[in-house]
Amino acid sequence: MPQIRPISTSIVCPTCENDESTHRIELTPWDLRLFQLEYIQKGILFQTTVAKEVNQNLIQHLKASLSHTLNIFYPLAGRLSLIENEDNTTCFSINCNGAGAHFVHAAADGVRVADVLDPVYIPDDIVDNFFSMNMVQNYEGITKPLLAAQVTELVDGIFIGCSINHAVVDGLFHFPKQKVAELKAKANAEMGTNHISSLQALMAHLWLATTRNTTHHDLTTDQEVTYLVAVGLRQRMEPPLGEQYFGNAVLGTLVKSTAADLLHRGLGWAALQINKAIVSMTSDETKKYLEDWVKSPTFLSNERGVSTAIWASNSLLTGSSPRFNVYGNDFGWGRPIAVRSGAANKNSGKVTVFPGVEEGSIDFEVCLVPETLRALADDAEFMEAVCRVHAVVGAA
Structure with missing residues (x-):
């Protein structure tokens, strides 16, 4: 070893x-x-x-x-x-x-x-x-x-x-630019809108697949499934936070459904629910949350392998962003060829988003229990949009 x-x-x-x-x-x-x-x-x-x-x-x-x-x-x-x-x-x-x-x-x-x-x-x-x-x-x-x-x-x-300082098992799924565009177009067409983004369509695609494959194990169709999306608030605040602001400016917004309803309604509906939840994160809502937090502070926590305040059962949580220019780091050896994260703050359901190597592509680093991860890799509908997949054993 x-x-x-x-x-x-x-x-x-x-x-x-x-x-x-x-x-x-x-x-x-x-x-x-x-x-x-x-x-x-x-x-x-x-x-x-x-x-x-x-x-x-x-x-x-x-x-x-x-x-x-x-x-x-x-x-x-x-x-x-x-x-x-x-x-x-x-x-x-x-x-x-x-x-x-x-x-x-x-x-x-x-x-x-x-x-x-x-x-x-x-x-x-x-x-x-x-x-x-x-x-x-x-x-x-x-x-x-x-x-x-x-x-x-x-x-x-x-x-x-x-x-x-920010004061289980990983699978890395690579979605090429063309497949990302196809999922976005499909989601918008199903709902008769143009508001659903590429990332929102991808998250919905993953949410459907994990729910579909978890129901094969320990999830019944009438159980609640949730998706917690970390939303960047720098430009959502009024006035927007200055470019020199160096602290955190992220809050989570929760999307809920039953497993049966999610699977029945499909990609476009799931993506639109994620879109609506993100849009609801207004400056007024954020300020109210911060004022309430000061009166009664609560702290996010994570114990690897255990559901906590962040990870409830049957939940996904997405953090990071494909907008971060990680492949722009050149120390004289050329562009990086891959990006990876460590084991910190991981539990089943954690999804870390990276830009792919090719412009317009997106990588999902997904932390799931082994049986669900294997089922995802065998899911033809999910894998149709995936160019390649890697698994990192024992990350949780």
């Missing part, structure tokens, strides 16, 4: 201090409600034949680049700060003290790019160990770095994994 061999660890600090007026940044309810979740873990895979003798220069170059980048994104070089007030309340903020980010240089001896991309089943000890800060929860940023970067050498490639 391949082992990830640490070569060096260090702390990378900004090259200059930020202005004193920004030394402390107060956290919002959007941030605070995520305290019990784990760090976000996302990474990109490059195919490269960098000679071993120049690897150290490459690492120094990446560390220098990170140091300069922290001058711009200086909160990530800080630590969380806790202040206990006399009225028995506690305040959290980011102390932008320049304490630095965690940097790990490691090697995956004997592991090739093909070991990550090609097999149907990829052992979790490969991908998960491309990330540091595993099992670290966001509130631990009081003593731990808010950002950790790990550069792992493969035989013929490099994986750069980032774990960032």
Whole structure:
């Protein structure tokens, strides 16, 4: 079994201090409600034949680049700060003290790019160990770095994994541009509208397939099924949040149906329900939620393998976005050839969305119980829109 061999660890600090007026940044309810979740873990895979003798220069170059980048994104070089007030309340903020980010240089001896991309089943000890800060929860940023970067050498490639404080089994399904367009057109045609987006049609396609295949196991047709969609609110607020806003601005909206109703009504209806739920996330609704949260705070939490406040039974949850330009990261080796996430915050029903390698394509990284994942791969109706599928074993 391949082992990830640490070569060096260090702390990378900004090259200059930020202005004193920004030394402390107060956290919002959007941030605070995520305290019990784990760090976000996302990474990109490059195919490269960098000679071993120049690897150290490459690492120094990446560390220098990170140091300069922290001058711009200086909160990530800080630590969380806790202040206990006399009225028995506690305040959290980011102390932008320049304490630095965690940097790990490691090697995956004997592991090739093909070991990550090609097999149907990829052992979790490969991908998960491309990330540091595993099992670290966001509130631990009081003593731990808010950002950790790990550069792992493969035989013929490099994986750069980032774990960032966000204050079971994976299947990766690739939907090519043409199939995405066909699903969008079908969903809109069924409902006589043009408001359903490509992503909404894809989510509906997945929701139908998982419900259809779960009913073969432990789900009856009269049971409730839900889809929780994380909605970005930066441009939905009035006025919109400024481009320089660095905190969280995401809330979930829940779509409900019975299994029988969902399967009977089909793709267009499911996609339109998702669309309506997203549209309902107005600025006024969001402000009301935040005001209510301050009066009675609740925290999202996740225990791997257990349904929690995030994952109810028979639920899907979608996060991330195909709009993120992950393939625009070029460190001099060309475009990345794949993107993967770590094991953090995963449970059955979690769906992470990435843009595909080809423009206009979309990848779904889907965390499901093994029998449902296998049933999906055997579902001709679902797989008709899929170009390829990989499974990552043991991620939950």
